[in-house]
Amino acid sequence: MKKKLPKLLFNSVCLLVYTFLLAPIVVVLLSSLTTTEYIVFPPKGLTLRWYTELVDHPEFMQSFTLSILVAFGTAFIATAIGTLASLAVVRREFRGKTAIVQLVGSPLLIPSVVFGVALLQFYSWIGLAASPLALVLGHIILTVPFVMRLVVASLVGFDRSIEQAAMNLGAGSWKVFFQITLPIIKSGVIAGAIFAFITSFDDLTVALFIVSTDVVTLPVRIYTYMQYQYDPIITSVSSIMILFTVALMLVIERVLGVGKVFSSKN
Amino acid sequence: MSYLSLENVVKTFNKTEVVKKLSLEIHKGELVSFLGPSGCGKTTTLNMIAGFLEVDGGKIEVDGKPVHLLPPNKREMGMVFQNYALFPHMTVYENVAYGLKLRKVAKSEIKIRVQEALEMVRLSGYEKRYPKELSGGQQQRVSLARALVIKPKVLLLDEPLSNLDAKLRQEMREEIVDIQKKVGITTIFVTHDQEEALAISDRIAVMYEGRIEQVDTPAAIYNYPKTDFVSQFIGEVNHIQGKVLEAYSDKRCKMHFFGNEQIVAIQSVKDSEVHFFIRPEKVQISLGKSNESKEAFLSKVERKMFLGAKTRYILRANDQHLVADISNTVLNPNQIQEGNNVYTFWNPEDLLPSRMVR
Numbered sequence: 304m305k306k307k308l309p310k311l312l313f314n315s316v317c318l319l320v321y322t323f324l325l326a327p328i329v330v331v332l333l334s335s336l337t338t339t340e341y342i343v344f345p346p347k348g349l350t351l352r353w354y355t356e357l358v359d360h361p362e363f364m365q366s367f368t369l370s371i372l373v374a375f376g377t378a379f380i381a382t383a384i385g386t387l388a389s390l391a392v393v394r395r396e397f398r399g400k401t402a403i404v405q406l407v408g409s410p411l412l413i414p415s416v417v418f419g420v421a422l423l424q425f426y427s428w429i430g431l432a433a434s435p436l437a438l439v440l441g442h443i444i445l446t447v448p449f450v451m452r453l454v455v456a457s458l459v460g461f462d463r464s465i466e467q468a469a470m471n472l473g474a475g476s477w478k479v480f481f482q483i484t485l486p487i488i489k490s491g492v493i494a495g496a497i498f499a500f501i502t503s504f505d506d507l508t509v510a511l512f513i514v515s516t517d518v519v520t521l522p523v524r525i526y527t528y529m530q531y532q533y534d535p536i537i538t539s540v541s542s543i544m545i546l547f548t549v550a551l552m553l554v555i556e557r558v559l560g561v562g563k564v565f566s567s568k569n
Numbered sequence: 570m571s572y573l574s575l576e577n578v579v580k581t582f583n584k585t586e587v588v589k590k591l592s593l594e595i596h597k598g599e600l601v602s603f604l605g606p607s608g609c610g611k612t613t614t615l616n617m618i619a620g621f622l623e624v625d626g627g628k629i630e631v632d633g634k635p636v637h638l639l640p641p642n643k644r645e646m647g648m649v650f651q652n653y654a655l656f657p658h659m660t661v662y663e664n665v666a667y668g669l670k671l672r673k674v675a676k677s678e679i680k681i682r683v684q685e686a687l688e689m690v691r692l693s694g695y696e697k698r699y700p701k702e703l704s705g706g707q708q709q710r711v712s713l714a715r716a717l718v719i720k721p722k723v724l725l726l727d728e729p730l731s732n733l734d735a736k737l738r739q740e741m742r743e744e745i746v747d748i749q750k751k752v753g754i755t756t757i758f759v760t761h762d763q764e765e766a767l768a769i770s771d772r773i774a775v776m777y778e779g780r781i782e783q784v785d786t787p788a789a790i791y792n793y794p795k796t797d798f799v800s801q802f803i804g805e806v807n808h809i810q811g812k813v814l815e816a817y818s819d820k821r822c823k824m825h826f827f828g829n830e831q832i833v834a835i836q837s838v839k840d841s842e843v844h845f846f847i848r849p850e851k852v853q854i855s856l857g858k859s860n861e862s863k864e865a866f867l868s869k870v871e872r873k874m875f876l877g878a879k880t881r882y883i884l885r886a887n888d889q890h891l892v893a894d895i896s897n898t899v900l901n902p903n904q905i906q907e908g909n910n911v912y913t914f915w916n917p918e919d920l921l922p923s924r925m926v927r
């Protein structure tokens with residue numbers, strides 16, 4: 304009896320937290336199935352009409368592709384830079400290290416609106432037009448600190464004699480990195496890549512300042528569409544975004560087998 | 570001829586010389602221990618041999634060829650680390666096979682050699698386990714198999730047993746020596762456990778502050794220490810001093826200790842103070858004066874400690890402490906009580922002259 308009460312309390316808190324986290328997603332998914340011309344929850348009737356109607360809105364598809372490309376590019380480059388930077392920060396001593404760490408980490412502290420404005424100013428100053436490249440560059444700056452946080456965490460306590468053992472057995476530095484170091488910090492690196500991907504994929508604030516009429520990411524597209532119309536197309540597009548992200552997670556989980564990516568290392 | 574040779578090897582960290590012109594010759598198939606207190610440069614020296622650290626001076630040769638400029642992956646040395654350093658993401662099999670894969674050995678041969686190596690360390694059947702599913706002793710055996718499977722020229726072990734409990738340490742050290750002798754591999758074994766070093770080594774290199782103080786067989790190191798550091802570091806010693814009453818021409822002196830006279834084989838001059846070390850087990854006591862103890866002096870038993878096979882007596886004579894370890898089969902400890910006066914003596918050959926000048 305004495306032990307049951309805390310357990311009950313714990314379970315209820317968990318349930319509450321999960322409900323609040325997941326409820327909006329469920330609301331979006333379900334209301335995309337409504338037969339009404341407006342968004343409503345719970346949905347009235349069930350139809351896939353809002354998904355088929357997307358065919359008449361190729362601009363959503365274009366934005367979707369662009370967002371995915373930008374997110375993949377960002378994730379790839381930010382993870383590479385972030386991982387190498389983490390190695391340097393954790394393992395080397397050099398002048399101005401603290402300053403560089405602070406500088407790289409600063410996007411975590413600056414409001415993204417401010418960052419967006421700054422980026423807009425900077426791009427126009429160097430003459431970089433709105434383009435996927437401009438988006439990727441902005442998102443890299445935004446996401447490298449996340450990657451570094453995660454990779455640095457997985458590097459702390461890394462026993463370097465493991466690398467020495469590999470060298471001793473005949474591995475050159477490339478082999479040591481790809482066959483020993485990287486697999487051991489894998490969970491941190493993948494977590495960083497996923498963070499970078501998601502941050503880029505659903506970034507609205509920064510992208511708003513960079514997009515032009517023909518370079519529009521999906522979140523920006525949804526946002527602008529909503530300012531004029533409020534029909535269930537919005538929810539169907541959002542649902543696709545959610546399902547896509549979930550599918551991606553499942554694939555990563557399957558291919559790389561890192562169920563514990565976010566829970567603990569190794 | 571020597572197989573592994575270090576010649577005036579120097580290592581400097583932040584302007585302090587940590588290894589100072591160290592020279593050492595090791596024969597093929599020999600097991601040499603590096604023994605010394607913490608911070609004396611054992612690991613640093615080993616890392617220079619393995620190539621993890623560059624030498625700042627001198628040279629290292631294996632089989633007549635200089636290796637000190639080669640990167641670690643080209644030196645063909647097998648290293649066993651204190652914390653095992655197994656690859657956590659690989660199974661036991663993959664760990665042991667790694668060095669062979671790098672050498673592009675055929676799959677079928679890898680299989681045979683890994684099996685052999687695991688058999689040698691008595692770990693057959695553990696191929697599919699991951700390191701974290703093994704005990705410390707098992708992990709260290711995998712690490713040994715992984716180092717030996719590539720048939721390295723030299724085996725380097727850096728305190729390989731210090732993370733194991735006392736009983737396992739003893740078992741493992743015997744196992745390591747067995748394997749080492751069977752394979753016939755030239756080996757350096759770093760330790761700061763003197764008992765370990767005495768038990769397993771062909772020769773011991775006693776290190777102190779970046780230098781080798783003495784390289785010798787365990788018995789020679791123990792019985793004929795060449796420096797004060799070695800005398801004090803290996804085993805325990807009593808510290809005694811005496812005055813030279815007479816110096817003879819044949820490198821002997823008549824010495825005065827504790828109100829007693831004794832002829833000792835040292836070279837000195839009349840009236841000088843000479844310091845000696847003597848090991849506790851070389852100090853003898855008796856209740857009465859006998860033929861054997863005719864040069865004995867009286868001392869008072871301050872404390873008596875039963876240590877199993879022997880008893881330790883803390884004695885006081887002329888305001889100086891002396892420690893005597895006496896086997897209980899030689900002297901029944903019940904015969905002597907704290908506070909008793911006993912005759913204390915030693916064989917003059919057991920005195921280790923000190924170079925200390927005060």
Ligand SMILES: Nc1ncnc2c1ncn2[C@@H]1O[C@H](COP(=O)(O)OP(=O)(O)OP(=O)(O)O)[C@@H](O)[C@H]1O
Nearest residue numbers: 582583587605606607608609610611612613614761
């Ligand atoms: N990378 C380094 N930078 C600066 N000083 C170092 C470095 N590595 C070792 N030292 C210093 O060199 C000296 C010798 O170190 P070393 O690790 O060789 O000692 P050791 O004999 O192996 O000791 P232990 O028995 O504690 O392992 C120590 O004083 C240590 O502080």
Ligand SMILES: [Mg+2]
Nearest residue numbers: 611612613727
């Ligand atoms: Mg050491």
